[in-house]
Amino acid sequence: MNAYPSRKGKVMFIDGSREFHQGTTQNYLRDEDVKKIAKTFHAGRSVERYARMVPVIEIEKNDWNLNISRYVETAEAEEEIDVAGAVKMLRVLEKERGEAERVMNKYLKDLGYAG
DSSP: OOSOGGGTTEEEEEOOTTSSBOOSSSOBOOHHHHHHHHHHHHHTOOBTTTEEEEEHHHHHHTTTOOOHHHHSOOSOOOOOOOHHHHHHHHHHHHHHHHHHHHHHHHHHHHTTSOO
């Protein structure tokens, strides 16, 4: 008897690679790690960058490759950069630097250090 009939034809991939305690000679799963993995499995729901329920047909299309990283994206999302805003800020900072440099050079000249 299938305890999870709605999962027929699907495989649950869970990336537990960050769920461990680093030991001196070997790493091990702590009770909370096992509970998190088990809770995720029993819930049967996708969790961003952690778990995903994958239809067997998708695995077949991937030549039966069972590498977790093929099905669960684990990389952190890269922060989007507002290039136009960054260039505008750069120009403001360059202007401020130029003004600070002019003031510094005036002080140096007044003190006899610059010609």
